[in-house]
Amino acid sequence: DDQRNITLPSPVNGVEKDPSLSLYADAEGDVKGRVVAVLLNERTSAKDLVHLLQALQAQGVHSKLLYSRMGEVIADDGSPLPIAGTFAGSPSLTVDAVVVPGGDLSALSQSGDARYYLLEAYKHLKPILLAGDARQLTSVLQVPAQGEEGVIVTDALDTPAADTLLALMTAHRVWSRSPKIAAIPA
Numbered sequence: 001d002d003q004r005n006i007t008l009p010s011p012v013n014g015v016e017k018d019p020s021l022s023l024y025a026d027a028e029g030d031v032k033g034r035v036v037a038v039l040l041n042e043r044t045s046a047k048d049l050v051h052l053l054q055a056l057q058a059q060g061v062h063s064k065l066l067y068s069r070m071g072e073v074i075a076d077d078g079s080p081l082p083i084a085g086t087f088a089g090s091p092s093l094t095v096d097a098v099v100v101p102g103g104d105l106s107a108l109s110q111s112g113d114a115r116y117y118l119l120e121a122y123k124h125l126k127p128i129l130l131a132g133d134a135r136q137l138t139s140v141l142q143v144p145a146q147g148e149e150g151v152i153v154t155d156a157l158d159t160p161a162a163d164t165l166l167a168l169m170t171a172h173r174v175w176s177r178s179p180k181i182a183a184i185p186a
Contacts, residue, residue, distance in 0.1 A: 029170030032060030034096040036165075037121075039087065039114055040067045041134075044103040046075035048131055048157035052099060055162035061169070066090055068111050076103060087113035092121035097169050101157055102132020115140050119186035125150070125177050127168035131157045150174030 036056055038049070056063050064084045067073050072080040084090070092098060098121040100108070108114050121128055122141050129152040130137050143151050150168055154161040168174065 031096075031166055031169045033062070034169055035062045035064055035094065036097045036099055036169075037064050037066050037090065037092060037095040037117075039098065039100045039108065039117065040065055040073050040081060040083070040103075041100070041108040042073065042104040042106070043076040044073065044081065044101050045132060045157070046077040046079055048101045049075065049081070051159075052101065052157045052162055055159065055166070059166055061096075061166070064090060064095060066117075068107065068113060087111065087117045092117055092124060092126060095121070095126070096172070097121075097127040097129070097165060099129040099157070099165065100131065100134035100137060102134055105133045105136065108134075109137065109140075116186060119184055122151075122177070123181050123184040123186045125173035125175065125181070127165055127174060128152070129154070129157070129161060129165045131155070131161065149176045 038052070053063055065081055066085050066087055067083045068087060070083050070086060072082055075081055098118065100118070118128065118137060118140055127150050128141070131154050135153050138151065138153060141151060143153075147153060152161055152164050152168075
């Protein structure tokens with residue numbers, strides 16, 4: 001807590017504060033240009049994924065499809081999903097939120113890289129959305145049974161879930177979680 005109460009240094013070489021470099025300069029809470037990591041799994045729900053990607057794209061938010069290896073993963077409808085990066089190679093520091101859609105989570109829930117990715121995102125106060133079978137991943141995050149702000153648990157990636165995620169992203173971080181971060185091993 002002492003580190004948060006440090007005064008800012010004086011401007012250097014006449015360089016003043018520039019609002020374009022501030023996360024909080026936009027009072028409107030615009031999410032355009034932000035990035036959401038989507039942790040894919042075997043047989044990811046194509047319907048949920050399409051709904052999510054359309055909702056994000058409508059707000060100018062970019063998505064990054066991640067998996068345990070590069071290449072493609074097959075969705076539940078048989079369609080191939082191109083992988084943009086791996087869990088280990090695209091750290092959660094580079095995104096603004098994380099989504100895990102429903103599907104066959106057997107491999108994902110056993111992946112140390114995927115579990116670490118979620119813990120790291122949680123520790124860095126990122127909004128997290130867990131849909132369908134991915135709801136079981138609340139145990140990785142040790143979310144209480146009554147839920148927690150910033151961790152969206154839903155049956156499907158529908159409009160209310162996407163809207164909640166986008167609303168959380170306007171705040172950049174889930175600050176109410178900050179007292180818990182010292183105990184998170186990520």
